[in-house]
Amino acid sequence: MTEARSIVDAAGIEALLEALRGQGYSLIGPTVRDEAIVYDEIATLNDLPRGVGDEQEGGHYRLTRRNDEALFGYVVGPQSWKKLLHPPMLRLWSARREGDELRVEAEPEAREKFAFIGARSCELHAIAIQDRVFLGGPYVDPHYRARREDVFVVAVNCGVAGGACFCVSMDTGPKATFGFDLALTEIVAGRSFLVEAGTEAGSALVETLPHRAATKAEIEEAEAILARTAENMGRSLEAGDVRQLLARNLEHPRWDEVASRCLACTNCTMVCPTCFCASVEDTSDLAGLESARSRRWDSCFTLDFSYMHGGSVRQSVKSRYRQWMTHKLSTWRDQFGTSGCVGCGRCIVWCPVGIDITEEARAIRESDGQKGAT
Numbered sequence: 312m313t314e315a316r317s318i319v320d321a322a323g324i325e326a327l328l329e330a331l332r333g334q335g336y337s338l339i340g341p342t343v344r345d346e347a348i349v350y351d352e353i354a355t356l357n358d359l360p361r362g363v364g365d366e367q368e369g370g371h372y373r374l375t376r377r378n379d380e381a382l383f384g385y386v387v388g389p390q391s392w393k394k395l396l397h398p399p400m401l402r403l404w405s406a407r408r409e410g411d412e413l414r415v416e417a418e419p420e421a422r423e424k425f426a427f428i429g430a431r432s433c434e435l436h437a438i439a440i441q442d443r444v445f446l447g448g449p450y451v452d453p454h455y456r457a458r459r460e461d462v463f464v465v466a467v468n469c470g471v472a473g474g475a476c477f478c479v480s481m482d483t484g485p486k487a488t489f490g491f492d493l494a495l496t497e498i499v500a501g502r503s504f505l506v507e508a509g510t511e512a513g514s515a516l517v518e519t520l521p522h523r524a525a526t527k528a529e530i531e532e533a534e535a536i537l538a539r540t541a542e543n544m545g546r547s548l549e550a551g552d553v554r555q556l557l558a559r560n561l562e563h564p565r566w567d568e569v570a571s572r573c574l575a576c577t578n579c580t581m582v583c584p585t586c587f588c589a590s591v592e593d594t595s596d597l598a599g600l601e602s603a604r605s606r607r608w609d610s611c612f613t614l615d616f617s618y619m620h621g622g623s624v625r626q627s628v629k630s631r632y633r634q635w636m637t638h639k640l641s642t643w644r645d646q647f648g649t650s651g652c653v654g655c656g657r658c659i660v661w662c663p664v665g666i667d668i669t670e671e672a673r674a675i676r677e678s679d680g681q682k683g684a685t
């Protein structure tokens with residue numbers, strides 16, 4: 312694999328999209344819909360959000376007009392790649408009564424090859440986390456595996472930081488360091504992109520594009536852009552000992568305070584790129600001839616999610632918020648060996664009341680009555 316970094320222009324990016332399509336990939340990338348950046352099918356460069364920026368804060372998201380023609384001048388929107396790898400609703404099997412027989416058919420695994428265009432570093436970390444959840448243990452999810460195995464990733468190193476981003480604290484960005492075939496840094500808005508190959512397939516693809524070797528000055532410019540992004544993170548979270556901090560503060564009064572604001576709306580779990588919880592539901596037609604079982608995203612914020620025989624284990628909003636946050640930042644480490652949070656900031660931005668996981672962790676830290684305990 313070539314380690315050399317190359318420069319491609321807009322025509323080179325267009326050629327990249329065309330080449331991937333020629334290899335049978337469905338191109339999924341950022342587009343503007345309903346006044347937000349969403350991941351959807353794209354055909355050409357013109358489908359990317361040219362000249363678009365964004366404003367992100369607790370409970371606040373607006374697209375803005377940049378004063379340049381940047382193709383990737385915004386940060387992550389409400390959706391993540393999870394919607395393609397772990398779809399919000401997935402039929403698992405269906406059954407049909409035919410005379411005295413019941414024919415049961417398992418849902419076939421998807422065979423579509425995706426190319427993810429514009430995945431950010433925090434999102435690559437999130438995909439790696441979901442890989443551990445769905446593929447890492449003894450019970451591999453066949454639907455996730457089928458969707459995941461052929462993905463070609465064109466990452467984009469972040470040239471701006473969002474108001475709610477804290478990937479630097481979580482050591483998950485802003486530069487993509489793994490999990491990509493190609494990584495782009497937009498060094499001249501809309502016109503010039505530094506390209507790094509992360510795999511043999513990526514390297515071979517670059518060779519087919521109109522490109523030239525990057526100069527030392529261009530490489531330094533890309534590094535300077537990333538350094539500026541890292542300096543401008545909107546938020547931070549002291550992550551080093553947060554696992555122990557939360558574990559010893561399960562009865563902290565802050566949980567009551569946050570519960571008084573939390574609407575248990577589930578938004579934070581829907582937008583989170585690592586949340587993976589799902590429920591199964593069965594449906595049947597009125598004639599009793601057909602039925603199906605589907606898996607759909609669920610959330611630890613609903614009363615039903617922890618329903619066992621006789622009732623819900625987590626009756627209060629306090630217990631549900633605490634479950635979510637301690638799982639993300641604390642017990643996820645026990646379960647999967649990493650944090651469950653990659654610092655993308657979506658849960659802060661899309662919370663209708665602006666509850667902020669970094670602020671909640673800080674509040675508990677500032678009145679941690681058991682400092683020094685484990």
Ligand code: SF4
Pocket residue numbers: 579582583584585586639651652653654655656657658659668
């Ligand atoms: S918990 Fe919030 S900041 Fe962390 S990965 Fe999920 S949505 Fe992003």
Ligand code: SF4
Pocket residue numbers: 572573574575576577578579580612658661662663664665666
């Ligand atoms: S923390 Fe915010 S987004 Fe999450 S359930 Fe509560 S109100 Fe909804």
